Structures are given as structure tokens and as C-alpha cells.
Amino acid sequence: MVVLSAHDLSVVKSDRLLFDKLNFSVEQGGLLYVKGPNGAGKTSLLRVLCGLLDSESGEVNFKQQAIHSVSSSFHHQLVYFGHKAGLNLRLSAIENLDFWCKQHEQNVSIEQIYQTLAELQLVGLEELPIGHLSAGQQRRVALARLWFKSSACLWILDEPFTALDTSGISLLMNKIADFLRSGGAVVMTSHQDLELDYPKQELVLEYRI
Numbered sequence: 001m002v003v004l005s006a007h008d009l010s011v012v013k014s015d016r017l018l019f020d021k022l023n024f025s026v027e028q029g030g031l032l033y034v035k036g037p038n039g040a041g042k043t044s045l046l047r048v049l050c051g052l053l054d055s056e057s058g059e060v061n062f063k064q065q066a067i068h069s070v071s072s073s074f075h076h077q078l079v080y081f082g083h084k085a086g087l088n089l090r091l092s093a094i095e096n097l098d099f100w101c102k103q104h105e106q107n108v109s110i111e112q113i114y115q116t117l118a119e120l121q122l123v124g125l126e127e128l129p130i131g132h133l134s135a136g137q138q139r140r141v142a143l144a145r146l147w148f149k150s151s152a153c154l155w156i157l158d159e160p161f162t163a164l165d166t167s168g169i170s171l172l173m174n175k176i177a178d179f180l181r182s183g184g185a186v187v188m189t190s191h192q193d194l195e196l197d198y199p200k201q202e203l204v205l206e207y208r209i
């Protein structure tokens, strides 16, 4: 079953055509890896796929329906992970994640949040203001959302490995692989080589002048 599809997508930014008439689809259990140099338009593409940015032309469908016509159900089944962590630096990891789970209507207990933070090697840091954590630790807290959104069948991840050390990268790779094997669909960008033992479809965006 096709989870997400793009039809004739074109995006213009600052008078520059980033990509023109892109077509692709991602099935259940499918991984689309978007590659390209800085400024090629990867983030712009991912934002269009989430409905955060309008395309010049074309359409994005979620399970065969235009995302704008099913936006509530689409967002319930989507995790978008962008460049910004979206954390309140004055609140702790527990407070941030508890708030996020409630906002996204995910039934997750405080004990489960502690357990996941332990899995992410953040024991002892759970109740500190996020602003006191290192960049990689903050990134791990933000990524914990992937552990909690059980209603999601689609992850759209923009450079998710940024700031992570090798153990963080490995934790996240395993999480992505588990999600794919359970039938989830993933669209992601990364400037790092993706050492994931899983078949992937590649989409390479060129830098257009």
C-alpha cells in the first residue's frame, strides 16, 4: 500500500526553481532517502511533503488522498522531525515529552518516558532544564518522540543524525530499521552515508542554478 506519493511537484524559492515535476511514492515499509548538496532543496521538499510549505505546482497524497483534505488524520499518523528540536529549554526532558505526548494524543505514562530516556542514555538528566544539556543530549530528547507516537505510520526526518555521537547514531538507525520492518514508511535526508541494512529508494536533488 502506498503511504505517501508526490505528483509533479515543483518548488521555487528566492526566484530559483529547486526541483521541477518530481514524482515518487513510498510504500508501507519503504524508505526514501533524499540526497543532494547544501541548498538543493531537501528541507523544502520535506516541508512540502508535511504540508508546511506550499509547492508551486503538483500534489502530495497520503494514502491516495490529498494531504490538505485529510490533514487531521495525516498529522495523527505522521512524525516530522525538522532542523529545530522544538523543545522548551526551560522545561525538563520529562516535562517536554509529557507535554508533547498529550498534545499529540499519545497515551504514554511518565514511567515510559523515564524508560525511554534511559534507553537513550539520558539517566540522571531527566529533570534538568533542557538548556543545561549538550547539543547531542538535546537531540536525543527530541528524538524520543519517535518512541512515543504509536499512531504514526510515516516518519519524515530531516537530518536526524545531526549532533549525535556514534552510539546515538546506532540507536537511531536501529529504531528506524525496527519501524520500517514493522511496516512504517520513512522519508529522510542525511549528509552522512546511511549504513542501514535495509533496502532504500534514493532521490537525488541537484543544485539548480
Ligand SMILES: Nc1ncnc2c1ncn2[C@@H]1O[C@H](COP(=O)(O)OP(=O)(O)OP(=O)(O)O)[C@@H](O)[C@H]1O
Pocket: 013, 014, 018, 036, 037, 038, 039, 040, 041, 042, 043, 044, 045
Ligand atoms: N524561507 C526562505 N526564503 C527564501 N529562500 C529560502 C527560504 N528557505 C530556503 N530558501 C532557499 O531555498 C534553497 C533550498 O533550501 P533548503 O533548505 O531546502 O536546502 P537543503 O537541500 O535542505 O540544504 P542543506 O543541505 O543546507 O540543509 C536555498 O537556496 C535557500 O536559500
